[in-house]
Amino acid sequence: xxxxxxxxxxxxKVFFLSDSTGMTAENLGKSLLAQFxxxxxxxxxxxxxxxxxxxxxxxxEINQEAHTSDGRPIxxxxxxxxxxxxxxxxxxxxxxxxFSTFLSPLETELGVKSxxxxxxxxxxxxxxxxxxxxYMSRIEAVHFALANDDGMQLHxxxxxxxxLIGVSRTGKTPSSVYLGMQFGIKAANYPLIPDDLEIRKxxxxxxxxxxxxxxxxxxPARLAEIRHxxxxxxxxxxxxxxxxxxxxxxxxxRQYRIPYIDTTQLSIEEISARMLQRAGIERRVASL
Amino acid sequence: xxxxxxxxxxxxKVFFLSDSTGMTAENLGKSLLAQFxxxxxxxxxxxxxxxxxxxxxxxxEINQEAHTSDGRPIxxxxxxxxxxxxxxxxxxxxxxxxFSTFLSPLETELGVKSxxxxxxxxxxxxxxxxxxxxYMSRIEAVHFALANDDGMQLHxxxxxxxxLIGVSRTGKTPSSVYLGMQFGIKAANYPLIPDDLEIRKxxxxxxxxxxxxxxxxxxPARLAEIRHxxxxxxxxxxxxxxxxxxxxxxxxxRQYRIPYIDTTQLSIEEISARMLQRAGIERRVASL
Numbered sequence: 411x412x413x414x415x416x417x418x419x420x421x422x423k424v425f426f427l428s429d430s431t432g433m434t435a436e437n438l439g440k441s442l443l444a445q446f447x448x449x450x451x452x453x454x455x456x457x458x459x460x461x462x463x464x465x466x467x468x469x470x471e472i473n474q475e476a477h478t479s480d481g482r483p484i485x486x487x488x489x490x491x492x493x494x495x496x497x498x499x500x501x502x503x504x505x506x507x508x509f510s511t512f513l514s515p516l517e518t519e520l521g522v523k524s525x526x527x528x529x530x531x532x533x534x535x536x537x538x539x540x541x542x543x544x545y546m547s548r549i550e551a552v553h554f555a556l557a558n559d560d561g562m563q564l565h566x567x568x569x570x571x572x573x574l575i576g577v578s579r580t581g582k583t584p585s586s587v588y589l590g591m592q593f594g595i596k597a598a599n600y601p602l603i604p605d606d607l608e609i610r611k612x613x614x615x616x617x618x619x620x621x622x623x624x625x626x627x628x629x630p631a632r633l634a635e636i637r638h639x640x641x642x643x644x645x646x647x648x649x650x651x652x653x654x655x656x657x658x659x660x661x662x663x664r665q666y667r668i669p670y671i672d673t674t675q676l677s678i679e680e681i682s683a684r685m686l687q688r689a690g691i692e693r694r695v696a697s698l
Numbered sequence: 699x700x701x702x703x704x705x706x707x708x709x710x711k712v713f714f715l716s717d718s719t720g721m722t723a724e725n726l727g728k729s730l731l732a733q734f735x736x737x738x739x740x741x742x743x744x745x746x747x748x749x750x751x752x753x754x755x756x757x758x759e760i761n762q763e764a765h766t767s768d769g770r771p772i773x774x775x776x777x778x779x780x781x782x783x784x785x786x787x788x789x790x791x792x793x794x795x796x797f798s799t800f801l802s803p804l805e806t807e808l809g810v811k812s813x814x815x816x817x818x819x820x821x822x823x824x825x826x827x828x829x830x831x832x833y834m835s836r837i838e839a840v841h842f843a844l845a846n847d848d849g850m851q852l853h854x855x856x857x858x859x860x861x862l863i864g865v866s867r868t869g870k871t872p873s874s875v876y877l878g879m880q881f882g883i884k885a886a887n888y889p890l891i892p893d894d895l896e897i898r899k900x901x902x903x904x905x906x907x908x909x910x911x912x913x914x915x916x917x918p919a920r921l922a923e924i925r926h927x928x929x930x931x932x933x934x935x936x937x938x939x940x941x942x943x944x945x946x947x948x949x950x951x952r953q954y955r956i957p958y959i960d961t962t963q964l965s966i967e968e969i970s971a972r973m974l975q976r977a978g979i980e981r982r983v984a985s986l
Contacts, residue, residue, distance in 0.1 A: 422808070431971035433880075434729040436981075441722045441776065442800050445812035455981055457971045484807070488729065504807045506800055512730050519772070519792045520710070524733035545965065546927075552872045556844060584840045587875050591966070592721075639834075677833065678879070683719035683745045693724075693743055 423475045423483040424453045427468060427498060429490055432457035438508060439486035451484075465494035469501050476502035544594065551590030551597075558598035559583055564615045567598055572689055573619055574599040576626035577607075577655045578646070579636045581673045581681055585626070588678045593686070593693045607658040612666055624685050625663040625670030630656050632674050711763045711771040712741045715756060715786060717778055720745035726796060727774035739772075753782035757789050764790035832882065839878030839885075846886035847871055852903045855886055860977055861907055862887040864914035865895075865943045866934070867924045869961045869969055873914070876966045881974065881981045895946040900954055912973050913951040913958030918944045920962050 424443065426435035432455045443451050456468050476482045485503040489495045492510075499505050513524050557563050558570065560583065567573060572589070574582045578601055586597035606613045616623060628636075630652040637647035645651050663670040669688050673681050686693060712731065714723035720743045731739050744756050764770045773791040777783045780798075787793050801812050845851055846858065848871070855861060860877070862870045866889055874885035894901045904911060916924075918940040925935035933939055951958040957976050961969050974981060 420808075431965075431967045433967055433971070434725050437722050437725045438796070442797070442804060445778070445797075445801060446804070446808055446810060447813055448810050449808055457975060484804075490733070504804075506804075508726070509730070509733075511799060512794055513733060516730060516734070516772075516792075516794075520708075520734055520737055520769075522734060522736050525735055548966070549869075549872050552875060556847060556871065556875075559844060581837075583844065584837050584879065587840060587844075588879060591872065591876060591879060677719075678836070679719045679721055683721070687745060 420449045420480070422449055422451050422481050424451045425468070425472055425475075425483055425485045425503070426453060426455040426488075427459055427485060428455075428457050428488045429460040429494070430457065430488075432488075435486045435488040435508065438488075439484075439506075442486075443484075459489055459494065460491070462491075462494055462497065465489070465491075465497040469497050472498070472501040472503050547594040548591060551594045552587060553590075554596045554598070555583075555586040555590040559586065561600045561615070563598075567615070567619045567622070569596060570598040570619070570622055571596045571691060572624055572685065573597070573616065573622045574624055574626060574685075575602055575616065575668070576628075577602050577633075577659050579633060579640070580626040580628045581678065582626055584678045585673075585681050585685070588682045589686075592679075592682065595686070595691060595693075602655075602659050602662070604655065607655060607662070610658070610662065610665075612662065620666065620668070623666075623668045624689055625659065625668045626681070627656055627660055627663070627670055627672050629672070629674040708737045708768070710737055710739050710769055712739045713756070713760055713763075713771055713773045713791070714741060714743040714776075715747055715773060716743075716745050716776045717748040717782070718745065718776075720776075723774045723776040723796065726776075727772075727794075730774075731772075747777055747782065748779070750779075750782055750785065753777070753779075753785040757785050760786070760789040760791050835882040836879060839882045840875060841878075842884045842886070843874040843878040846884075847874065849888045849903070851886075855903070855907045855910070857884060858886040858907070858910055859884045859979060860912055860973065861885070861904065861910045862912055862914060862973075863890055863904065863956070864916075865890050865921075865947050867921060867928070868914040868916045869966065870914055872966045873961075873969050873973070876970045877974075880967075880970065883974070883979060883981075890943075890947050890950070892943065895943060895950070898946070898950065898953075900950065908954065908956070911954075911956045912977055913947065913956045914969070915944055915948055915951070915958055915960050917960070917962040 424439060426432050426439050428435050436455055459465055459468055472483055472485060483503045485498060485501065486506045486508065487495055487498050488508045489498065490509055495507060499507065517523055558566055572595060574586055574597060576582050582599035586599045589595040589597040600616060630649060633652040633656065634647055634649040637652065641647050671681060671684055712727060714720050714727050716723050724743055747753055747756055760771050760773060771791045773786060773789065774794045774796065775783055775786050776796045777786065778797055783795060787795065805811055846854055860883060862874055862885060864870050870887035874887045877883040877885040888904060918937060921940040921944065922935055922937045925940065929935050959969060959972055
């Protein structure tokens with residue numbers, strides 16, 4: 411019997427398996443494993459395991475790890491094909507079978523059998539729109555975010571669902587793109603430059619779209635760090651300048667009652683989810 | 699007892715609950731429910747349920763639905779706080795408790811207790827890099843994709859992990875951005891325009907980076923559809939032109955042994971995952 415010492419420098423291999431992209435296995439698996447910060451995990455994703463032959467190959471790889479590592483590997487399996495999953499299950503691993511765990515009770519609840527279609531994308535569409543429409547709306551929203559990045563194409567703001575504003579490097583661009591990619595939300599973004607801040611009025615381009623505005627802010631010290639990466643030792647990156655810009659931007663947000671969010675400690679996913687919630691914008695379809 | 703008729707126009711409300719962004723609940727839930735195409739699901743995501751008061755409010759909302767809908771709602775719960783989860787569990791719903799299901803056996807396997815930290819982002823970092831580094835590499839990769847979109851900034855190709863090429867509207871831009879956002883992979887993209895295709899040689903800008911190239915192709919009929927949305931009744935969108943451009947692009951790919959992928963039936967997630975697999979590029983960290 412192996413006794414493991416907590417808080418030691420423990421390492422574990424993790425396999426995320428899927429007959430599709432592997433995103434569900436990765437997302438779920440990483441959420442679970444993040445609850446064990448004492449342990450270092452090293453992850454391997456094996457997507458498109460959509461034949462028994464590929465399953466056997468991955469099984470061999472897992473068993474190989476079991477013999478060479480400290481502890482047996484953890485396997486997060488989202489392969490839908492039962493025969494393929496059984497091959498994986500027989501490996502020397504700690505085995506999490508995501509679909510089997512939940513699909514069987516769901517079949518009972520819903521009174522129908524699951525389709526268990528293998529190897530193709532699992533698309534979940536709201537009933538109000540087709541899968542294809544949902545997909546195209548995401549693509550279109552990504553193109554929209556790019557075309558309306560950094561204050562470009564001001565005349566298309568009437569099409570925007572939301573317009574992110576903030577000083578340089580507060581996270582506007584990644585957030586705009588993510589909103590389009592994940593939710594099909596059309597997000598434009600407009601940089602508040604020193605000229606805008608000086609006049610202490612909402613830039614003219616934004617005046618007609620005030621209800622769509624959402625402000626980003628960040629702690630000045632963090633902003634200075636990020637800007638130093640981009641332009642070391644510039645006035646742009648100086649803490650003093652960052653303090654001033656942030657102070658003026660926040661004053662503007664309050665003056666015009668623009669909702670805003672501090673992005674300092676947040677991931678792109680969190681910034682986006684919080685903005686949608688605050689702005690009362692419904693998430694649109696995302697496919698996997 | 700309610701008897702449900704399969705293949706009828708069945709509808710079910712689904713709640714995705716989280717004390718964070720809700721992405722894990724949505725991803726897992728949608729993957730599961732996509733296995734039941736007979737049933738129409740209407741989803742409601744409630745992120746940031748990070749207090750008992752908020753849990754009670756959502757519980758009331760679920761019970762309200764249970765009384766007004768055909769079947770009781772399905773609840774996919776990824777709230778980590780046990781007290782909050784118990785409030786949700788007592789609702790009149792089909793209840794899936796994602797974390798409880800898997801965390802307890804994982805604790806046994808790993809020999810340590812989970813941190814059960816509530817309400818903050820669950821970041822999973824590979825041991826080779828810090829969480830902050832991982833996050834910054836994603837942001838940087840998104841900015842890289844935007845700066846190197848559509849053939850811009852040719853001189854930065856040496857920094858790219860991969861360079862996507864293809865004729866207009868084959869999915870280069872969304873795929874490049876997704877690779878950065880999700881995996882921290884720096885993807886540039888270069889559009890093959892008719893002038894490039896006519897000379898039947900690799901454009902000069904790409905010659906020095908041949909090993910990084912990955913081609914996108916698509917069925918001409920689908921390409922014509924997509925282009926018609928953008929420029930109706932143009933030569934650009936005509937089926938004949940699309941057939942020619944795709945044929946020439948694929949010839950170029952084969953001539954230079956550039957790996958390529960048909961994006962016709964694939965989501966952005968699938969295109970990206972397949973490209974990384976084919977190109978042998980390891981996924982980098984993604985946070986949730």
